[in-house]
Amino acid sequence: MPFKAEYIWVDGTQPTAKLRSKTKIVDDGADLPIWGFDGSSTNQAPGDKSDCVLNPVLSCPDPIRGGDNVLVMCEVLLIDGTPHPTNTRAACTALASQYEDQEPIFGIEQEYTFFKDGRPYGFPVGGGYPAPQGGYYCGVGADEVFGREIVEKHMDACLTAGLHLSGINAEVMPGQWEFQIGPVAAPRVADELWVARWLLYRIAEEFGIAATLDPKPVKGDWNGAGAHTNFSTNAMRSGYDAIITACEALGKRVPEHIAGYGAGIEHRLTGMHETAPWSEYSYGVSDRGASVRIPWQVEKDGKGYIEDRRPNANCDPYVTTALIIETCCSALAQP
Structure with missing residues (x-):
């Protein structure tokens, strides 16, 4: 058949x-x-x-x-x-192969926003704005959550497809959601993220709703949409010195990373709404206003992973993971 x-x-x-x-x-x-x-x-x-x-x-x-x-x-x-x-997959594959002895793995947090009839899903039909953001994040109830039926169907589809889906949650703006792919190595993590994106578009299509990866879907006092990228190597998963080495290395190649992290990044990375300014670099423990966050548990355990908070929702995950591998793994390979 x-x-x-x-x-x-x-x-x-x-x-x-x-x-x-x-x-x-x-x-x-x-x-x-x-x-x-x-x-x-x-x-x-x-x-x-x-x-x-x-x-x-x-x-x-x-x-x-x-x-x-x-x-x-x-x-x-x-x-x-x-x-x-x-x-862009070819270059990602080559870099992943070059540094495979370091066993780099990724978890990518894909944010996105639902749109219906030219407005974010959940914004008033007649125009204007809903209540300020705050209660929508991980919210519950028809007055704070919009599009859950699509999100649930998408989650089930990703699991049926065998993707490394690790979670979902409602985000800070109405109609804005997130799913996470990983932890898994590159280029597989990027392959799966593209498939998960395709499934999201395809399923939302059945509801007459569009899913967008626009990094700043609504101007003003509203969060943008990112693809926070969590990363570790075997050295980082074994000791804290490697965590600091990776963070320091990322600070030495800021222009290259910003250029490869998605179009319109300057509209999202403003220093507001849980972002660091696109033109500056910083890292810190438990700091969601930094370019790179070290989770508090990582500092406590003395090992683990880092979260690069700069990539846009519309980034090419092949490019993003390749940049991080090249920057961090080359620094960690130095004696």
Whole structure:
């Protein structure tokens, strides 16, 4: 019996890439083949050289179609088999392999905001603003929580797909939520985050609601949306000196990280709403106003992980994890 394989890939839209997908019917028992697509329609090729290649890198059960159907995360290749210029996974994979002896792992906290009819879900239909933020975070009740039915369905879908989903919660602004993927190594954590994003968009579609990764969906006194990235290596999980080494290393490459952490980052990292200014760098224990937070339990235990709070909700997780691996693991590798 043939099955349906939903091939998913990251396109070439700038400054923030989009997800694309299409369905291939595959014969039962057959391997998932490479496939092609029209790159001239995805900002990845000119019309006279439009062919691009989809190379499967992760397959998991399709929780929407069920049965033997699968979701297939793909990387984009040129027709000669080399990585496409928009393929950020290739560099991430190379760095993860280079430092695999340090066993770097990640947990990414993906925030997002529901929109309906051009307004954040939960904002007044006739215009204006709801009550100030505060009670919405991890809230309960129809006056403070909006979109839970979508969130629950998305959570179940991620678990059915076998993703390393570790939790969900309502966020500070109405209609704003978060899910977490990890802890798991790169590039797998990024593969799974892209699949989880696709599932979020696809499920919200059934409710007539859009999910956006806009880092500052509402201007003014409202929290932005980030992708806080938790990170550790075997040395960090064994001793506190490595924690400090990683934090110090991140402070030496601030421009590179800010440039790779998502478009519009200056609108979110203002020094307000639990952020540090994008142009400055700081780290501290239990400090959500710092660029990098060291959880209090980590200081107490003398080992653990750090949380880079700078990445935007719209970051490319391949780029984010590659930057952190390159910066921290190279510093930790020094004698």
